[in-house]
Amino acid sequence: MSSRSTAERLRDGGERVTRQRLDVWEALERIGRQVSAQDLYDELRRRHPRIGRATVYRTLEALVAVGVARRFELDGHVSAYVACRPQHHHHLACHRCGRVEEIDEGYVAPVAARVAADRGFRIDDARLDFYGTCARCAAG
Amino acid sequence: MSSRSTAERLRDGGERVTRQRLDVWEALERIGRQVSAQDLYDELRRRHPRIGRATVYRTLEALVAVGVARRFELDGHVSAYVACRPQHHHHLACHRCGRVEEIDEGYVAPVAARVAADRGFRIDDARLDFYGTCARCAAG
DNA sequence: TCCCATAACGAGACTGAGTATCAGATAGGG
DNA sequence: CCCTATCTGATACTCAGTCTCGTTATGGGA
Structure with missing residues (x-):
């Protein structure tokens, strides 16, 4: 559940490990509950003002792809993300x-x-x- | 599963029964598989050129609310709808x-x-x- | 049957989530 | 240390879904 295991997961999935991806993961895990991509972006900009909007969206997809995050459907039709155990459904x-x-x-x-x-x-x-x-x- | 039972369901749910709502339901049931709101709208306009886009979206929500349709999440983050048995999840x-x-x-x-x-x-x-x-x- | 309050409709403007583009930056294998 | 494929950030764009508002029609009650 540490950022180290996320880095490994990214590498194993053929994805590069970047500062931004670890930042996104760290924020997602710290929040510890479901959060929309936009809210996570807002949160991230407080600590990392230069992070890009598209990067957050792309990174969330990457984290889902390698199994450390999960996409979720909120009431509104908005999707939310949660940090979670790999492969968890x-x-x-x-x-x-x-x-x-x-x-x-x-x-x-x-x-x-x-x-x-x-x-x-x-x-x-x-x-x-x-x-x-x-x-x-x-x-x- | 006929439009009659859908009419009853709408009435029981305190919703009005309109020509458009029955048309939307009829198209959804005829298609018989998951379909996005936009695609259903395009399909409906072929037979009912005057039907409004917002009406289709609103009606799908109403059909979900009374339990004769179900919202579904497609891969892309787009939601799709299916005609289904009331209350079915x-x-x-x-x-x-x-x-x-x-x-x-x-x-x-x-x-x-x-x-x-x-x-x-x-x-x-x-x-x-x-x-x-x-x-x-x-x-x- | 007719009335009428209220809900639903249609058109179109608006919002905002998510994506595409592209020049510049950087990870990481050799 | 280099080189290149990949990622990043800024920005423009797309399009699903919502809102507004004037019009229409449902359906309960007289």
């Missing part, structure tokens, strides 16, 4: 506080297997998202 | 032919229950999407 999103937790692959795999068997589908990818209220928000 | 999408099949709620409910119990989450909504190759495309 399943989320538990609180629409009160915006926090996104991950759900283990283990919950989904058996369902995928059953669906594949029942429908003759060859499944390459799966997404499972739950929306609701997290324990903390429900309490407070 | 789970799909099996073939990225070869674009066809979208539905998955029964029954596959997901037990997983939702387990996740809710394990994490203390109050789940309001769930989405499960599988991507892959359908039986027909895999054969041909």
Whole structure:
């Protein structure tokens, strides 16, 4: 989860490791919740005034491509990004506080297997998202 | 699945039933696969040259709201729509032919229950999407 | 059946997310 | 250290989606 492992991931994916990409990753991880590309850009400019808008967008795509970030769909049709475990596809999103937790692959795999068997589908990818209220928000 | 049941759904949801809304629904159902709002608009204008762009967008939202259509996220960040069973949230999408099949709620409910119990989450909504190759495309 | 308040419509302007372009900078292999 | 392919940043551009506003039509009530 450190910037070191992100650098490795980029290299393994045939992507270059640049100062800007690490900055984008660092900001995404520090925020720790879903954030739109535009908001992340605004945040980044506070610390790195010369960073380019397109760079942020391109970098987010690159981070998604190598599996350290994930694109998410917000209500509005806007996409948001979250730093996450490589390859992770399943989320538990609180629409009160915006926090996104991950759900283990283990919950989904058996369902995928059953669906594949029942429908003759060859499944390459799966997404499972739950929306609701997290324990903390429900309490407070 | 007829336009009659869509009319009822709109009425039940406190939405008015208009010629345009039924036209949009009819086109969406006829196409029978995921389609972007813009493409649906282009298609609709062939038969109904006076229909407005905003009307199509607004109507798609209304159809989603009353549960006879579903918004979908395509690769590009563009959203697409599919006619579907009311309240339906789970799909099996073939990225070869674009066809979208539905998955029964029954596959997901037990997983939702387990996740809710394990994490203390109050789940309001769930989405499960599988991507892959359908039986027909895999054969041909 | 007619009325009319209110919701929906159509046209077109507007917003803003995301992309393309291109000259200059830089990572990283040799 | 060099060289080149890739990345960056500035800016212009595209186009999905929204808003506005004058007009039209739905549908509940008299």
